[in-house]
Amino acid sequence: MRIHGTHAETFDRTMTGYVTDTFHPIPDHFGVVLGGLNGRDDFTYTMWRVTNPESSAVRARDRSELFIEASGSAGALVITVTLRCADGAVRLHVVGQPGTNDGGRIEVRVGDTAAVRVFSNEVFTADEAAAIFYTYYLTNAVAQPYQLRGSDPADTVRVAPLWSHAESFNGGEYGYLTGRGKPIAEHLSEILHQADGKRRYTYSIWRMTNPDDLRDHDGYFIQAGGSEDQMTIEFAVPAADGSGRLFTLGHRDSPDSGPTVLIPINSKRAVRVFSNEVFTADEAAAIFDTYYRTGEVPDAYSRRELDLSTELSEPRGLPDQAP
Numbered sequence: 347m348r349i350h351g352t353h354a355e356t357f358d359r360t361m362t363g364y365v366t367d368t369f370h371p372i373p374d375h376f377g378v379v380l381g382g383l384n385g386r387d388d389f390t391y392t393m394w395r396v397t398n399p400e401s402s403a404v405r406a407r408d409r410s411e412l413f414i415e416a417s418g419s420a421g422a423l424v425i426t427v428t429l430r431c432a433d434g435a436v437r438l439h440v441v442g443q444p445g446t447n448d449g450g451r452i453e454v455r456v457g458d459t460a461a462v463r464v465f466s467n468e469v470f471t472a473d474e475a476a477a478i479f480y481t482y483y484l485t486n487a488v489a490q491p492y493q494l495r496g497s498d499p500a501d502t503v504r505v506a507p508l509w510s511h512a513e514s515f516n517g518g519e520y521g522y523l524t525g526r527g528k529p530i531a532e533h534l535s536e537i538l539h540q541a542d543g544k545r546r547y548t549y550s551i552w553r554m555t556n557p558d559d560l561r562d563h564d565g566y567f568i569q570a571g572g573s574e575d576q577m578t579i580e581f582a583v584p585a586a587d588g589s590g591r592l593f594t595l596g597h598r599d600s601p602d603s604g605p606t607v608l609i610p611i612n613s614k615r616a617v618r619v620f621s622n623e624v625f626t627a628d629e630a631a632a633i634f635d636t637y638y639r640t641g642e643v644p645d646a647y648s649r650r651e652l653d654l655s656t657e658l659s660e661p662r663g664l665p666d667q668a669p
Contacts (some may be wrong), residue, residue, distance in 0.1 A: 347538050351364030351365055351366055351396065351404075352365075352395060352396065353365040353393055353394065353395050353396060353483055354380070354393070354394055354396045354404040354408070354409070355391065355392065355393045356391075356392045356409065356641070357379070357388065357390070357391055358388060358389055358390050360490075362404055363404060364396075364404055365393060365483070366403070372480065372483060373476065373477075373480045373512060376476035376479040376480055376483075377472060377473060377476040378473075379391050380420065380423065380472040380473040380475045380476050380479070381473075381476075382420070383416065383417075383418065383419055383423065383472070384418055384419050384420065384527065385419030385422070385454075385455050386419075386505065386524060386527075387419065387524045387525070387526050387527050388507060388527075389419075389455070389456055389458075390415060390417045390455050390456065390457075391415065391416050391417075392409065392414070392415040393412055393413065393414055393415075393479060393482070393483065394409055394410040394412060394413035394414070395410060395412070395486060396410070397410065397471050411428060411436045412428050412429070412430065412486070413427070413428055413435065413646060413654070414426070414427045414428075414478075414479060414482045414488070415427070416470075416475050416479070417456035417457075417462070418453070418454045418455065418456055418469075419454075419455075420471070420472040421471060421472070422452075422454050422469050422470075422471075423454075423469065423470045423471070423472065423474075423475045424443065424454050424456065424462055424464050424468060424469065424470075425438065425440070425441040425468075425470055425475055425478060426438055426439065426440055426497060427439055427441060427482070427488055427494070427557045429494070437496060437497075437598055438496075438497040439486055439494040439495060439496055440464060440468050440493050440494070440495045440496075440497050441468065441470075441478065441493070441494060442465065442467045442468040442492065442493040442494070443467040443468070443470075443492065443493070444491040444492060444493060444494060445467065446467075447465035447466055447467040447468070448465075448466055448467075449465070450465070450466050451463045451464065451465060451466075452464055452465070452466055452468075452469055453503070453505075454469060455505060455508075458506060458507050458508070458509070458522055458557070459504055459506070459507050459557055459558075460502055460503070460504060460505065461502070461503055461504075462501050462502050462503075463501045463502075463503060464501065465495075467493075468495070478492065480508045480628055485646075490632060492531075503512055506557075507554070507557045508522075508524075509522040509523055509524055509554070510523075510553055510554065511523040511551050511552060511553050511554060511638060512551070512552060512554050512560040512561075512563075513549065513550065513551045513562075514539075514548075514549070514550045514551075514561075515537075515546065515548070515549055516546065516547055516548055516612070517548055517550070517612075520560040520561060521560065522532075522554075522560070523551055530635070530640075531631070531635040532651070534551075534631050534634045534635055534638065535627070535628070535631035535635075537549055538570060538574065538577070538627040538630045538631050538634065539574045539627045539631075540574070541570070541571075541572060541573050541627065542573050542574070542575065543572055543575050543576075543609075543610045544573075545571035547571055547572070547610060547611050547612050548568055548569060548570065548571040548611055548612075549566060549570050549571075550568065550569035550570075551567065551569075551606070551634065551637070552566060552567035553566065553641065553666040554638055564584065565582060565584030565590050566581075566582060566583055566584070566641065567581065567582050568580070568633070568634060568637045568643065569581070569582075570625075570630045571609055571610070571617065572609040572610060572612040572624075573610070573641065574626065574627035575626060575627075576607065576609060576624050576625075576626075577609065577624065577625045577626065577627065577629075577630050578594060578609045578617055578619045578623060578624065578625070579594070579595040579623075579625055579630055579633060580592055580593060580595070580652070581593055581595065581637070582644055589654075590654065591651060591654075592651070592652045592654060592658075593649040593650060593652065594619060594650045594652060595623065595625070595633070595643060595647045595648070595649060595650050596619075596620065596622045596623040596624045596647060596648040596649075596650060597623075597647065597648070598646065598647065598648045599622075604643070605620075605621050606618045606619060606620055606621070607619055607620075607621055607623075607624050608660075608662070609624070610662055611659060613662075614661060614662060615659040615660065615661065615662060616659060616660060616661070616662045617658060617659050617660075618660060620650075622648070623650070630642075633647070
């Protein structure tokens with residue numbers, strides 16, 4: 347019988363696996379992962395004892411109803427733990443430092459649009475939280491003399507998102523444009539260089555109008571499709587009648603006639619553009635960064651309006667020449 351692990355962990359309730367000492371001793375592991383929470387891209391770390399340690403895989407939906415969780419940033423973490431009470435019900439509690447609090451509340455951001463208001467003695471550093479997590483790992487309990495207070499849902503409040511823009515991959519994976527711990531310009535370059543025309547085809551960004559539905563926008567967006575060596579870039583603006591207008595960018599120093607190039611936008615379809623309308627990922631990254639900062643595309647590039655009443659793509663595999 348192989349035991350894969352006694353406890354499981356999940357980060358922001360997505361990436362899930364066993365707690366192991368593969369890279370660090372368990373106490374140090376907690377310090378590393380809790381120290382990695384930044385309150386911007388990474389907010390939450392959760393741990394629980396698994397019910398089937400022989401399973402080779404563990405998933406977020408397998409989380410036990412008894413768990414410990416830290417949310418916030420490495421310098422200001424809120425720790426919650428679920429306990430089975432005398433009446434058999436499982437309830438969520440907030441962990442606090444020993445002693446009385448001063449009655450003042452601190453607001454700690456615990457998600458893209460959520461914060462929790464806790465007492466001043468209920469905020470921990472990553473090192474303090476790591477010690478609590480290690481004790482829980484060993485004993486399934488929060489050690490004395492830490493205090494527990496029943497969590498009140500009213501303590502969680504909505505806050506404005508940190509981010510102004512959203513992003514989409516392959517027209518279906520939506521998320522906040524956060525940079526994922528990197529400067530936005532570096533993030534944009536990294537993502538656009540990942541385009542390979544095989545599995546990563548398109549990337550879009552737009553200014554958010556509704557943080558609850560990242561697909562909403564005001565008619566303005568920019569998108570790139572293809573591979574890092576051959577990309578097409580399009581941007582949209584709203585028309586006076588409420589419809590949209592879509593433009594393809596091109597290099598002004600090249601003719602917008604002659605041979606055309608097929609740029610793949612998914613596994614079956616491609617768009618045909620003029621040779622001067624083909625960009626590299628480096629060029630696209632600079633254009634996307636300008637658009638992110640200013641809402642405009644650089645004047646140095648030409649714009650060709652597309653007819654939205656016609657089919658803009660065609661099956662892949664056609665000869666790479668003008669029809």
